[in-house]
Amino acid sequence: MNTPAEYFERLFEGNDDPWAFRQRWYEQRKRDLTLASLPRQRYERAFEPGCANGELSLALAGRCDELLVMDLNARAVELANQRLAEFPAAQAMQGHLPGDWPGGSFDLIVLSEVGYYLAEAAWREVIEQVLRSLSPGGSVLACHWLHPIDGAPQRGRQVHQLLDEGLGLHKAVSHQEADFVLEVWCGVPCAVDLDEPVLEG
Template sequence: MSMSPDYFQQLFNASDDPWSFRTRWYEKRKRDLMLAMLPRQRYQRVFEPACANGELSAMLAERCESLLCQDLNDKAVTLSQHRLRQLPHVRVEQASIPEDWPHGLFDLIVLSEVGYFLDAKAWHQVIEKTLLSLSPEGGVLACHWLHPIDGCSQDGRDVHSALAERLHLHRLVRHEEADFVLEYWSRSPHSIDLAETFD
């Protein structure tokens, strides 16, 4: 089964930064790698579900015209809103995926450290909604921890295997280390927007 909202409530009750996103070099380096893997300098509309306290969101905001962030937990939403409060092109809302998936098309959807908190059925629904929400040149950035997590029915390999099987997109980049896997998928087989090379 997918992890209960109470699981995340307990984590955020204990800490404003339950995964040490702000302080661990591992997390900072991983975010830098994620942003470096994006083939386009800027994206028009970006969606980041499960934004937690907004550390990755702040970096994504520098690369887009519009960013929608969601999180299941009310405290995470408050923390992200505070973190991003000076960025008028960013919106943070409380929502659960796949049930509260937003409307419209996105040029980039970021699925970071979220898949294994869902059961396989819910994760497959997220993948389906991701495909339906991608713009014609849209991309998907996915990153997940590879080690087992207590209480989770999936691990990072399960999550990325489902992406490989169900996304039906071009995988442009794959980076794997002992602790995590990071992939970028695109509707386009090109690693960059060719029009940008002539700007």
């Protein structure tokens, strides 16, 4: 059984930042590591389900020509759209996984702190959707907490094991600490893009 919507509604009641994404050094550092792990400087079209209040989304928007983010909770979607207002090509929508996976292809899919809220069967379906919508040469980034979470049917290590088995892609990054694991898979063997445009100072 997936984590029910009421769980997230309780979290966002009277709290626009229930995980303290903006205050905690742990969260800021993890965001920096996430962005630094992306092998390309820019992406054409990216998707981030489970965007929460859009803190990571805002950072991703600066690296993407087009960004679509999604969350189950209406308040989270409202907050994410507020955060993304300065980026016309970035949008937050309400929806749940796996049923509301968007159409089209993406060259970046970010699965951050979302997998353990889904039961194993639903997560396997998400992995299939990732493979169907990932463009050739695209990247998948996943980052998850490793400790137990009340009300979550999976743990982070299981989430990443299923990703590794189900994606069958080339692993470009594997970073694990005591509290979280961060990994990147690519459709083709990938390294840091050395042909990035020269930025004018």
